[in-house]
Amino acid sequence: MRLKNKVVVITGGLGLIGSNFAETVLNAGGIAVVADINKTKFNAFYSRFSEYKQNLHCVELDITNNESIENLINYLSKKYGKIDALVNNAYPHNKNYGRKLENVEYADFSDNISMNLGGYFLMSKYFCNYFVKQGFGNIINISSIYGVIAPRFEIYDSTQMTMPIEYSVIKSGLIHMTKYMAKYFKGKNIRFNCISPGGVFDNQDIKFVEKYNSFCLNKGMISPQDLNGILIFLLSDESMFINGQNIIVDDGFTL
Secondary structure: OOOOOOEEEEEOOOOHHHHHHHHHHHHOOOEEEEEEOOHHHHHHHHHHOHHHOOOEEEEEOOOOOHHHHHHHHHHHHHHHOOOOEEEEOOOOOOOOOOOOHHHOOHHHHHHHHHHHHHHHHHHHHHHHHHHHHHOOEEEEEEOOHHHOOOOOHHHHOOOOOOOOHHHHHHHHHHHHHHHHHHHHOOOOOEEEEEEEEOOEOOOOOHHHHHHHHOOOOOOOOEOHHHHHHHHHHHHOHHHOOOOOEEEEEOOOOOO
């Protein structure tokens, strides 16, 4: 029960990683607020975690919309009288996301950067305004190994996959935004840290998986559950004096 009664907001909470984060928070005794733009899946999510119905809340959220963010904060403030932490995990992008560099249009590049990195900025800005008044707060940004190193393009050869330039730019920007905000809010009792996962297995092309795993030390591609330990640690009071850091979980891929 390391997160007992902690109110934790998880954006993109219905996704592969986000849903695992929600379950992790619930198992640790916390209150998981699954904030996602896709409200049509809320009922199925509640059914999946029916045993935790008292501590699970699904709330519609658009991380690029001021009013949507303010409504979320006001709702939680009235319901619980506090918000302990925000996990920035959503990954919005437009319909043209995922093209190879030579096919990326300027408008699409700008749009995807704005929605994702801009959305994380907007969430952090509004939550920090609340945290300053509250007297404490904790923000965890989900970055990536490709925010730390250049992509290994060779592992995508002979597959239909690629590594979009927007992804690397967004994830590297998140790491520095984390450090910037940690320093900016010095003395305000607000913590900012990043988790940078390696590739998460999701039934990708077997050729890609084999090439990816060849750069790892033991397991290879990680599962969402491999992030549980570091998430709970950063959300708990055990990491009270860890601030402005980026923690990589990748089975040695970046070595």
